Amino acid sequence: MTNELVDFVIISIALLAIGIYGVSVKRNAIRMLFAIEIIINAANLNLVAFARYIPNSKGQTFALFSIAIAAAEVAVGLALIIVAYRMYKNVDIAEFRSLKG
Amino acid sequence: MADAVFLAISVLTIGSAIAALELRSLIYGSISLMGTLGGVAGYFLLLDSPFVAMFQIAVYIGSIAVLILFTVMLVRRQLIFIKVEDKRRRYAGIGLMLIMMMSLGAIILSSGIKTIQTDAPPVDFRTIGEDFLTYYWPALILMALILASSVIGALTLARREDIENDQRTS
Amino acid sequence: MSAIAPKFRLSYFIKSILDNVFWIVILFTLVGIPVLMVSMFYFPLPVMNEKLTSPYLMLTTLADPSRQIPLLKSVIHSDFFRITAFPGFGFAALLAAATIFIERKMLAKLQLRVGPFYCGKVEGILQLMADGLKLISKEIIIPAKADKPIFWAAPVLFVATAAAFVSLIPVAGGGWVVADIDVGLLAVFAVIGFFPIITVLSAWSANSKYPFIGGIRALHQMISFEIPLILSVLGIVILTGSLNLTEIVQSQIHYWWIVFLPIGAIVFFIAILAELERIPFDLPEAESEIVAGWLTEFSGMMYGLVQLGSYVKLYAFAALFVVLFLGGWNGPMVWPPFPEEIIKDGITMGPITVHLAGLPLLDQQMINDVLWFVIKTMGVIFVILLPRGVFPRIRIDLLLHIGWYKLIGLSFVNIFIALGLLYAGVLGPGGIL
Amino acid sequence: MGTATGIIKALNSGVKHLAVKRFTLRYPEQKLKFVGDGYQFDPTTGVGIAGYKGRHMLFHDKCTGCQLCAIACEGVAEAIGMVKVQEEWKHNKKAIMPQIDYGKCVFCGLCVDACPFYALYMTNDYELSSFTKEALIYTPAQLQVKPYVQQDAEIIFDARGATHG
């Protein structure tokens, strides 16, 4: 019993789908951030899986890049959430919109 | 077929990914997100890329999850438990998810990916470093710029201007 | 208060113990041995004398010592033994207990007093046992509004994470490490990252003010010192080109890295003081400001477990320092060789001489390694403990200032020193040393 | 660099003290030695005689039951009560003697100052803890007993620090 590439790819698809569901349904800014993280992880998983089965180091390299960029994105995203929270005392995206007007 | 470890990790990852989005409490949601990230790190280990796996744990769980947790704790207690969403949207989202899964799965499964097999030894993690510094060095610089701009942007955004300076002796 | 029981009598005590022994023996013979016999049919047994042992053969070991030895050897080399006992949990817990005792006695000596003295007749060596027994028999209070699952799990997870950290430390040559990982150093950093999460979660879950402030302080402190901690080791990685801790130790056969990279060693040391929340960096538990910091709401055994975890963590960090900078187990051979006769001819007991094949269970080299390792680790632990008696507590802004300005700068200096050593051709492949 | 030398000096001072003698008085085995037998008062000169202010001692053959000690204590702690005793003394017509409640007494010694007949002294006994409050009330008969104390430890100095011996 060994793992095959297709297993990893299927898991990756599942994660992607969950992530997209989260992004489209959730209205809480922090939850949306979670969903985005899940999507990024799905992508990374794909990268590394293909890199392993087509023996090549490039996939891992790009996975590293994308993790680093995810970190940067989270930092900025959370800073935004903090600012929004401080202004509206809420973390709900819909609220942001309604309060602005 | 996949082995038991793989199945265990799959259950952990998918389950906690769903839990991260659906649990009532944001704190538990963040803990579940940590589970997802850890599960993905487990896949990386199964794929013989320990460097990426450790990087994933150290960066994602060691710092990003900490930041998320910390921010969640700053949010007022009532808000941690609030879940605002309407039912129709939710069903639409689930439908979208299923459709995506089906279609992508069908595409992938029919694409002949099943035939890919390998017995090659895994790539040494040192080659990653080599890649960075030889062929992909512009990407490295670009990444430095991204990181730098993100830290600058985050700090500029997150500070508060609404407090007068005289309320606190500096 | 509780009623006063009849007067304590030693004879009663002994009688009760004998009672217990009797019951245990009865139960073992009636239940234990049959269960053992039955279960031996289901478990794979080790290969002895090139034969697969059967359960009946196993039972003969009870009578024949020469058969016990290979069995013992196979136990010693099994993963289970490693995890539970020797380089793993048991060893670490033992050293942690020794550390607590040494700390109390040393602090007392420094402060011109005696320290634990009456408990256990000799210099209070049983003090720790008394504390443990008391803690385990103490009521556990869960605050009413606390988040119960996290609150219960936090101490256990704290110990477990510390144990996972211990598993990465190589103790002696020849693979005496629980998990020999190619990227061991990175794994260490990955494991360290869990501590702030557990701390801040437990602090949050208690739903009380002092733990919350303490937890947030702990978080800031730990993550701020994680970067200098990571950067200060980079010099060694540059010079050895390896992330494997065993290889790093082997690279120090001739010279310890502290000789070439003293700045890195200092930065690393200060950073581990901060990671361990030891004085002068024990802000998360600063009792004069925030009672007991994030430990405020822990009572009874939970508190005991957190203490155990933190001392296991202390051992692990001290051992990491030894592995990285002090040459690990490398040292001159001081353990006397085993007497030839015992290996060749066997042991003489009265009139009988028994020849036991493969007698020294552990070879001389390994025991020597462990000896050196323990000595060095104890030395480092001593130096970690010493500041507790000498320094006051620091303030959080000063702490962050030290971490972010001084230590990061110094660790970059250290990296450039390493680079310089490499490119000047002093060290590294083709270097003059 | 000042910081570094300061830190090294502090560490050095700490390590040096690992060699200094311990100052601890090992109490249940050793007991401190005091001046004399306890605090007494000399009414003729109006000056006390130095000594430790521990539990009192009452000389039944001197006490006249004049209650002066009780009056002195009334404004301090109300620790002294006068109780009847069975003994018969010529000078003690009322046959009352002080009984001291050590749950109240503050060991100020004013009652000793007040007694004009040298009947009340203080002794070196201080081990008075008990399980109950009643056991802290000392009757005249108990106060009569001279405590047996073996106190001989004193502070000794030498080059390696002070210690008890």
Next chain:
Amino acid sequence: MATQLPPGLQLEKLDERIMTLNVGPQHPGSGHMRLIIKVDGDYIVSCDPDPGYVHRGEEKMAEYRNYIQNIPHLERPVIHDSCNILYPYCLGVEELLGLEVPERAQYLRVIASELNRCVYIQYWLAIYGIFLGHSTMFMWPAGDRELLIDLLEKITGARVTHAYFVPGGIRNDVPANFEDMCLKRVNYFEKRIKEYAAIFYDNPILISRTRGAGVLSREDAIRLGTTGSTLRASGVDFDLRKKEPYDAYGELDVHSDVLKDGDSYARSKIPWLDMFESCNIIRQALQKMPKSGSVRVKLKPNPKGGNDEVYKRVESGRGSLGCYIVSRSKPEPYRVKLSVGSFRNLICMPYLLKGEKLGNMPAVYWSLNYWPVEADR
């Protein structure tokens, strides 16, 4: 610092960020009192001291006891500085009753009060050490003060509550080899307290932590009416032993140290320097003391004061300590008021802690030389 004191606090705007912390009464950093502290993150927004947990009504009780019976309970507010807290009371009663203290008693009083000052300061220093998280600095002073306590016990017969000073002199003469013993201990004591420099006062971590924490300028120190080490650390040279010598201090050469900075570090250093000065004074007094003589004027029982009032003050461990006695021709005083240094320094606490970091709270609080039991009386 601005001369205008901060006005009452408007916190409404910040309410969400503000957290109220109770420091005390069961708090390792507080002891007998409570500070209600409001923090915004790491900064203290307001501090409201809530003393009175040891308020025992000493002043009321003093109206029901005669002049001698007042001694035991009037020394209880500061039992580790009990000679000094009785000093102004005894001086006052002596003036009321017109008593003249014998010379030997005067010198012995000076010696006892200086010894007691050292004992007090050592205890204070010990607690300061534990407040800053320095356990050795608790143990060393707490151990070294026992040297002097042992000496005082040999003189007075009690470890801390000596009840040694009485109107008209002292209770009893010193034992035979007193001078010898005293000199030896004081010398050794001085050697010991010098050791604190390396581990505490010159410790860079301590300096970086307490320098600049809770700065009290000279003007504010005067305006707030602070006293003792708090005042002298702010640059005001005011020591009653020098300015208004009582008893034998007139014949002795006293000079007390003054620092300019006015921060926690200076405030914590002044008492330490004081101990050296105390050792000096004790040595001088031992030399000049008459070798024999009476030590107590005989009082008649239940003495009555006239229709008069006195206000006497001495320099105690915490600064000037005044005693105001109103007498109405009765054996009991009509009103006794202790004006204690701790209570006078209490006012600095809300003033200094506002805007400080939370981490500075123990350092500033205890450096004010504040003993809650005394302030509550």
Next chain:
Amino acid sequence: MSQPESPETKPVATAQPQKELPQFEKSIADKLESKFSSRVAIEFVKPTRIRVKVKKEDVLEVARFIRDELHFDHAESVTGVDYPDQKEIEVVYHLGSYTDPELSKQVLALATSAPREENPNPGNDSTRLPSLRDIFYSVEFHERECFEMLGVYFENHPDNRRLLLPEDWADLPPMRKDFKIKGR
């Protein structure tokens, strides 16, 4: 022990005037007398101690004069004394000086008095005095203590709250003479 009996008298205003008065202290008293003439009563002048008594309407003015012209810059203590016979509560401020080295020995007792109520209702009755907090900042806590111990309400004091007594204290202010402690 004796009960505090009724015939209490005010402090004897002129304490041995025939003895020659200490020079320096006399000069201070003279300054006060020349400024306010009969509005202040110099009650005694002893070595290093002076006591003056003023009416409660004048106390602010006198205090300001003492601070600005006589350079007494802080208050050492504030004592309330209850005189049930005169139906007044006397409040004595002991003032000292740090800035003027000549004055460092001197303590000036500034006494004033407020009417006394038989059934005190602290804060709401006529036992009121103007607060000296704006002149001598250091009296803040002393006046708070005086308020709760004797029921003297200080007007314009920023926070006249309970200080030492328990929060649920519902008895008389304890330092009044008619508050008897138990058993006496």
Next chain:
Amino acid sequence: MVGEYAANFSHVLLMFGFAIVAVGPALLISRMISPRKRSNPVKFLPMECGQVPQGEGRTHFMMQYYSYVLMFVVFDVMAIFLYAWGSTLLNLPKTATLPIIAFLGIMFAAMAFALYQSKRRNIW
């Protein structure tokens, strides 16, 4: 074979699990043998120095040092990135140092800005 490396890591997990198994019972035993008296609800209030607690335990409590947490996320990534470089340095040509120096230069600039920002306490 795919998945060789994972075996080594499993030991870490096993150790983690063993520690839980080993110390978890301590809590259970403690629960079993500790005295449990029915006591008043006061006991389960949060500890507040002998006062009855007021206010909420978990508030919007923002330390002035939030900036350091933000910075940590970015610079932690940087620090571990340097390991990818450091561990391969021996196999690399010397010119490969140049990109990393540029990388460090940019990060230093960012760090200088960040430290300057977080030093200005009163804006946090």
Next chain:
Amino acid sequence: MLKELLTPQTANVFIGKLGDILVKAIDKPLGYAINWGRLWSLWPVHIETACCSVEFGAASSPRYDVERFGIIEAFGSLRQCDLVVVQGTITRKMAPRLRLVYDQMPEPKYVIAMGACAITGGLYFDSYNVLPGIDGILPVDVYVPGCPPRPETLIQGCMLLQEKIKRMKAR
């Protein structure tokens, strides 16, 4: 036959009986062991009520060093303590707080009344703000008289308390 016997109920009963036997067998030595642990590891809670705290501090100073008996002073939180040493006068303001502190501590807990004030009110028997002893609010185990008690007396009191713990029921 066997199947009938081995229903969950009978199994439960059997296991329960076995547990009872085990508990009984274990109870006594365990009780001794626990009491032994408790008596050598008394951690006093840090509550200073009045001037006796000075002598309590002296008791943990190098000269008397109560840590010899396993008593560590300056412990941060009351949740980890098991001994209340009432160090002196209890005023009316302090009394409810003291009771709260006692209530919040985990079982088992012991009380030592230190000083005349804590026993009977001592000097302040007639003060308007002082409770006459703490018996009314806390169950006291050992009384340590003196004003303040010498550290030796306190240590003696602690030894008495150890003696008492030895004879207490462990659970």
